[in-house]
Each structure stands twice: as C-alpha cells, then as structure tokens.
Amino acid sequence: MDKKTIIGLCFECKKCGKLFRVGTRGIEAIDKRIRKHVMDCGSTEFWPKNPPVGLTYKAEHGNKILVYKGGDVKKFCEKVKATVMETRDNMIPQLKLTEV
Numbered sequence: 773m774d775k776k777t778i779i780g781l782c783f784e785c786k787k788c789g790k791l792f793r794v795g796t797r798g799i800e801a802i803d804k805r806i807r808k809h810v811m812d813c814g815s816t817e818f819w820p821k822n823p824p825v826g827l828t829y830k831a832e833h834g835n836k837i838l839v840y841k842g843g844d845v846k847k848f849c850e851k852v853k854a855t856v857m858e859t860r861d862n863m864i865p866q867l868k869l870t871e872v
Contacts, residue, residue, distance in 0.1 A: 775824055777867050782822055787815030798867050819849040826869030831855075832862040839870045 781794045783806065790809065794802050806818055820827060820840075827840040829852050836859055840848050852863050 776869055778824060778827060778865060778869065779867075780822075781820055781824065781827070781865075783818040784821045785809060785813060785815050786817040786819060788813050791821060792818065794865075794867075799865060817853075820845065820865070823848070824869055826872050828866040828868075828870045829855075829863040830866055831859055832864055834859055834861050836861070836863070838863065839872060841872045 778794050779796060779798075783792045783794075783802065784790070785792075790813070792802050792805055792809070810816055823840050823845055825840060825842045829838045830836070836855055838848075838852055838855060856863050
C-alpha cells in the first residue's frame with residue numbers, strides 16, 4: 773500500500789508527552805483536541821512523533837511550505853518552529869503528503 777495521507781500520524785505535547793493521533797476526520801478534528809489541551813496544559817509545542825516522508829506544513833495566511841524529506845525529525849521541527857517565529861503565521865500540517 774502506498775501511503776498518501778497523514779492519517780495515523782501522532783503529534784506529541786512536548787510538555788507532558790500526551791499523544792494526539794490524526795484520524796479519518798483529518799486536521800480539523802485533531803486541531804480541536806490540541807487547542808483544548810493547550811488550555812488545560814499550557815503547552816504550545818506539538819511535534820510529529822512518527823512523520824511520514826512528504827509531511828507538508830503550509831502557512832495559514834502566507835505562501836511558506838515546508839516538506840519533511842526524511843532524516844532528523846527534531847531538525848525539521850525546529851525549522852517549522854523557526855518559520856512560525858519568522859512569519860508570525862501558523863504552520864498547518866496538510867492531510868495529503870507531498871511527493872519528494
């Protein structure tokens with residue numbers, strides 16, 4: 773089977789370690805769960821735990837796009853974090869994977 777979506781991807785709260793899995797309802801559903809957790813826990817850092825190659829982050833209001841091409845996950849997450857700080861925009865994971 774050739775994986776085309778991020779369904780099954782887990783995001784981890786860096787403060788408490790709680791995992792959030794992307795399901796068939798997509799990014800909107802996990803976004804609601806994470807926003808609620810932010811209010812409860814206070815953490816704003818959620819990094820992908822098991823990112824597939826092709827995981828794409830896109831700026832909510834801009835044209836910045838970052839694609840995970842494999843390798844060091846921490847380095848990729850730091851790049852996403854730096855882009856958020858630079859653009860002052862939310863970087864949103866896309867449900868479909870980008871071919872790399």
